[in-house]
Amino acid sequence: MSVFNQPRKRVIQMIILGMVILIITRLFFLQVVEKKYAKLADANAVLRKVIYPSRGIIYDRQNRSILGNDVLYDLVVTPASVKSIDTGYLCNILKIDKEEFRKRIVTAIIKNGRVRQSVFAPLLAPEVFGQLQESMYLFQPGFELVPRQIRSYPYSAAANILGYIAEISPAMLKDTGTYASYNSGDYLGFTGLEKTYETVLMGQRGIQYLVKDNLNRPQGAYENGEFDSAAVAGRNLRLSLDIELQVLGEKLMKGKSGSIVAIDPQTGGILAMVSGPSFDPNLLTGSYRSANFSKLYTDTTKPLFNRAIQATYPPGSTFKPMIALVGLDEGVITPSFGYPCGGAYYGCSRPIKCEHHDAGHAANLRLALSHSCNSYFSHVYRLSVDAGKFGGIKVGGMQKWADYMNNFGFGHKIGVDIPSEGRGLVPDKKYYDARYKGSWNSCTSVFLGIGQGELLLTPLQMANAMCIVANRGSYYIPHFVSSIDNDNTHLLDKYKQKHDVAHISDTAYSAVIHGMTDVVESGTGRIAQIEGITVGGKTGTAENYGIVNGVRTKLKNHAVFVAFAPAEKARIAIAVIVENSGFGAKYAAPIASLMMEKYLKDSISTKRQPLLKSVMETVTIDQAMLAKSHLDSLNQNAVIKKNKP
Amino acid sequence: MNRSQAKLTQGIDWPIVGLYLALVIIGIMSIFAAEYRGDDNVWQDILHPSKNYSRQLIWFGVSIVLAAVIWLTDSKFFTATANLMYAGGLLLLLLVLGIGKDVKGSHSWLVIGGFQFQPAELTKLCTNLALAKYLSSQETDFTKLRSRLIAAALALIPAGIIILQDETGLALVYFSFFLVMFREGLPGVLLVIAFSGIVLVLSALLVDRTILFIIFTVITALVIYFMRREIKRKRSKLALILGVYAFCGLFVMFIVPFVFTKVLKDYQVSRI
Numbered sequence: 001m002s003v004f005n006q007p008r009k010r011v012i013q014m015i016i017l018g019m020v021i022l023i024i025t026r027l028f029f030l031q032v033v034e035k036k037y038a039k040l041a042d043a044n045a046v047l048r049k050v051i052y053p054s055r056g057i058i059y060d061r062q063n064r065s066i067l068g069n070d071v072l073y074d075l076v077v078t079p080a081s082v083k084s085i086d087t088g089y090l091c092n093i094l095k096i097d098k099e100e101f102r103k104r105i106v107t108a109i110i111k112n113g114r115v116r117q118s119v120f121a122p123l124l125a126p127e128v129f130g131q132l133q134e135s136m137y138l139f140q141p142g143f144e145l146v147p148r149q150i151r152s153y154p155y156s157a158a159a160n161i162l163g164y165i166a167e168i169s170p171a172m173l174k175d176t177g178t179y180a181s182y183n184s185g186d187y188l189g190f191t192g193l194e195k196t197y198e199t200v201l202m203g204q205r206g207i208q209y210l211v212k213d214n215l216n217r218p219q220g221a222y223e224n225g226e227f228d229s230a231a232v233a234g235r236n237l238r239l240s241l242d243i244e245l246q247v248l249g250e251k252l253m254k255g256k257s258g259s260i261v262a263i264d265p266q267t268g269g270i271l272a273m274v275s276g277p278s279f280d281p282n283l284l285t286g287s288y289r290s291a292n293f294s295k296l297y298t299d300t301t302k303p304l305f306n307r308a309i310q311a312t313y314p315p316g317s318t319f320k321p322m323i324a325l326v327g328l329d330e331g332v333i334t335p336s337f338g339y340p341c342g343g344a345y346y347g348c349s350r351p352i353k354c355e356h357h358d359a360g361h362a363a364n365l366r367l368a369l370s371h372s373c374n375s376y377f378s379h380v381y382r383l384s385v386d387a388g389k390f391g392g393i394k395v396g397g398m399q400k401w402a403d404y405m406n407n408f409g410f411g412h413k414i415g416v417d418i419p420s421e422g423r424g425l426v427p428d429k430k431y432y433d434a435r436y437k438g439s440w441n442s443c444t445s446v447f448l449g450i451g452q453g454e455l456l457l458t459p460l461q462m463a464n465a466m467c468i469v470a471n472r473g474s475y476y477i478p479h480f481v482s483s484i485d486n487d488n489t490h491l492l493d494k495y496k497q498k499h500d501v502a503h504i505s506d507t508a509y510s511a512v513i514h515g516m517t518d519v520v521e522s523g524t525g526r527i528a529q530i531e532g533i534t535v536g537g538k539t540g541t542a543e544n545y546g547i548v549n550g551v552r553t554k555l556k557n558h559a560v561f562v563a564f565a566p567a568e569k570a571r572i573a574i575a576v577i578v579e580n581s582g583f584g585a586k587y588a589a590p591i592a593s594l595m596m597e598k599y600l601k602d603s604i605s606t607k608r609q610p611l612l613k614s615v616m617e618t619v620t621i622d623q624a625m626l627a628k629s630h631l632d633s634l635n636q637n638a639v640i641k642k643n644k645p
Numbered sequence: 646m647n648r649s650q651a652k653l654t655q656g657i658d659w660p661i662v663g664l665y666l667a668l669v670i671i672g673i674m675s676i677f678a679a680e681y682r683g684d685d686n687v688w689q690d691i692l693h694p695s696k697n698y699s700r701q702l703i704w705f706g707v708s709i710v711l712a713a714v715i716w717l718t719d720s721k722f723f724t725a726t727a728n729l730m731y732a733g734g735l736l737l738l739l740l741v742l743g744i745g746k747d748v749k750g751s752h753s754w755l756v757i758g759g760f761q762f763q764p765a766e767l768t769k770l771c772t773n774l775a776l777a778k779y780l781s782s783q784e785t786d787f788t789k790l791r792s793r794l795i796a797a798a799l800a801l802i803p804a805g806i807i808i809l810q811d812e813t814g815l816a817l818v819y820f821s822f823f824l825v826m827f828r829e830g831l832p833g834v835l836l837v838i839a840f841s842g843i844v845l846v847l848s849a850l851l852v853d854r855t856i857l858f859i860i861f862t863v864i865t866a867l868v869i870y871f872m873r874r875e876i877k878r879k880r881s882k883l884a885l886i887l888g889v890y891a892f893c894g895l896f897v898m899f900i901v902p903f904v905f906t907k908v909l910k911d912y913q914v915s916r917i
Contacts, residue, residue, distance in 0.1 A: 008827060008828050008830075008833075009828060011827070011833070011836075012824055012827065012828055015824065
């Protein structure tokens with residue numbers, strides 16, 4: 001019997017042994033080879049605490065801090081330690097009722113448990129903080145004040161340039177490409193320089209590993225901090241922006257819809273960029289952001305819309321210098337070319353009116369520019385596009401002209417270092433072919449000669465065109481940031497590179513610059529004169545249309561003025577647009593002139609103070625729109641509630 | 646006195662007792678580590694079983710007492726009452742089908758007062774005893790088919806009822822009785838077939854069907870090649886091999902997918 005059974009017993013032992021080996025193998029894989037459970041176990045015992053660095057500071061060209069960090073306080077609660085406090089008094093300070101108090105405590109317990117801190121009231125308003133700090137001893141140890149950094153804008157200006165930061169959205173968190181390094185609850189730049197230079201400003205987050213006890217309370221450093229990494233503060237940005245000039249610009253644009261762009265032609269650095277009406281950027285920091293954002297977003301004056309780079313306008317007569325440059329370069333005119341204008345242009349079936357009709361007001365280019373003769377530039381435009389050497393407008397003329405425009409930086413994004421730049425529109429052969437099904441000629445597009453028609457430019461493009469004229473054919477891509485502290489990025493490389501505009505001759509530029517200085521000296525832009533400085537400028541009054549009640553309606557003209565000074569070696573080039581106001585000479589030129597005076601002379605002369613005052617008091621925004629806007633009261637509130645505890 | 650003490654400890658398998666104690670103590674310590682809070686009063690919790698570890702400790706005490714009772718009971722008692730206990734166990738199983746309570750999807754719990762238990766766990770013991778009694782009785786001749794069928798029935802009847810209770814996992818345990826029967830003389834080929842069956846099902850699930858089909862074909866070809874002499878002598882062996890091959894093919898292609906989509910429950914599929 002036992003002899004018979006011996007091998008069977010072995011077989012059973014083998015089977016059991018096999019099973020044990022199977023189980024041990026599986027356990028080996030679970031515990032040693034696979035990392036999943038090891039990670040879960042670590043997550044249970046080690047707290048990975050992110051240390052946030054302070055965000056980089058932004059300075060203007062005089063090294064004044066225009067966007068820095070401030071401290072606000074959170075009121076945090078440890079539910080288990082809340083014992084016999086005067087709940088009513090605390091509710092009174094925080095302006096909540098007891099029901100809300102109870103709800104917040106319950107929420108805190110659910111979220112973080114009884115023994116750990118939870119935020120009870122985030123980012124306290126300064127007056128609340130003041131009251132709380134005085135009586136804090138009454139509420140301790142259950143309640144405590146914990147400091148938290150927020151962004152602050154000491155000059156309350158340049159909102160659309162600087163941008164704001166906000167908490168990362170769930171949609172962004174899902175995008176594991178761009179935002180891979182962010183966690184939920186992190187703040188990052190949403191617009192303006194805060195967005196473009198996010199990687200520079202954010203700094204490097206540090207990580208601290210802490211050992212947790214069984215209630216998730218941190219108990220001390222893990223492995224004596226061997227794996228910790230320190231936070232590195234964000235790097236500072238230094239701008240070409242002049243904050244005083246910016247503040248002046250925003251004051252000048254008060255009550256007006258439009259924009260100012262001022263650039264240093266020698267570097268491409270933007271000196272001021274105003275989009276009127278403007279708002280106080282402090283509205284979008286701290287605890288008020290979400291509420292204020294929706295108010296700004298729905299405001300009838302659209303303050304969040306950065307008109308300086310996003311709005312596009314027909315440039316009107318300010319475009320004439322560019323028409324002249326193309327004509328001169330193509331050789332279809334010379335500086336002495338004249339046109340016999342008798343008050344209108346009759347070259348095409350519909351006459352185009354001119355402001356002047358005296359003989360000889362367009363006897364040469366200088367005169368035609370300073371008098372802004374419509375007939376002259378309509379004629380020059382047609383000569384340029386119809387020129388025989390390109391085989392006529394449809395063969396090469398129109399395309400050649402559009403190429404010049406693209407060279408001037410029109411019809412595409414120039415590449416400024418804040419997001420959401422507009423392209424504008426430069427119509428070319430394809431555009432007219434599509435629109436007129438092939439049957440069109442230079443008369444179809446003759447309005448381009450006076451900066452009207454299909455052409456649309458952003459104020460930034462207009463100001464950049466002035467840089468090109470002032471520099472006699474070259475420009476740097478307009479930008480705000482002139483340097484980054486300890487720069488190791490290549491973000492600024494493209495702004496250090498000089499762009500030459502298509503081989504237009506120096507004599508052509510001289511002729512146009514002379515014409516433009518005449519505009520200010522003796523022509524349509526005399527109001528822009530600055531004592532002791534030669535200013536080159538050009539007025540423009542741009543017709544525009546809008547849809548009113550579903551009908552295409554002609555609206556009040558945009559006032560436009562472009563200029564540069566001093567004409568010999570320009571240090572500032574500027575474009576000003578005041579929407580739906582009237583004549584460029586009346587509404588835009590004074591603003592441009594005051595801005596240039598402020599920048600070049602550091603102050604505005606006593607003689608011109610009355611002009612300054614009257615410009616600031618001028619209101620051109622539609623009254624009905626203004627009546628519905630809450631922008632002014634919002635800005636007022638921002639000053640009172642200024643986030644300075 | 647000395648003599649009787651020697652007798653009492655004689656039959657004890659100390660290593661097994663040691664393993665048992667080690668497992669229980671490790672278990673209680675794990676529960677304790679997971680549940681302990683810094684400010685808990687341990688002694689008070691043990692006296693008032695409010696925590697899982699204290700309850701576990703109490704059960705441990707109860708089982709020690711039970712073990713002592715069983716140890717002190719004359720072993721003849723179990724031989725004598727084995728069949729009776731088996732019948733009682735079956736009765737309880739049937740009772741559960743009628744008045745059982747649903748817990749987590751299985752209809753296998755009996756509730757008596759505040760106390761709930763699974764009769765299926767109890768019948769494991771009863772089946773053990775009954776089978777042991779049958780196999781060791783003088784009349785049983787395990788080389789006969791009749792005896793084998795009776796032994797198989799002893800193991801499989803409770804398993805069948807437990808399957809009806811939707812407690813498939815517990816029912817599987819009863820198949821381990823075949824190992825015991827194998828020791829007593831059940832043909833080894835049955836184990837081989839059962840093992841092959843398990844491998845077949847698992848491979849049908851884990852390996853791509855086309856690849857599996859190729860593997861079957863290669864194995865069959867190899868078997869035919871190595872057995873070519875025997876096949877020449879006896880044609881029916883070829884038929885047998887081809888039959889097995891055809892069965893495996895059909896099994897993988899149709900039966901396993903059908904069982905998995907139609908018969909088993911989701912959690913069972915994912916567990917496998």
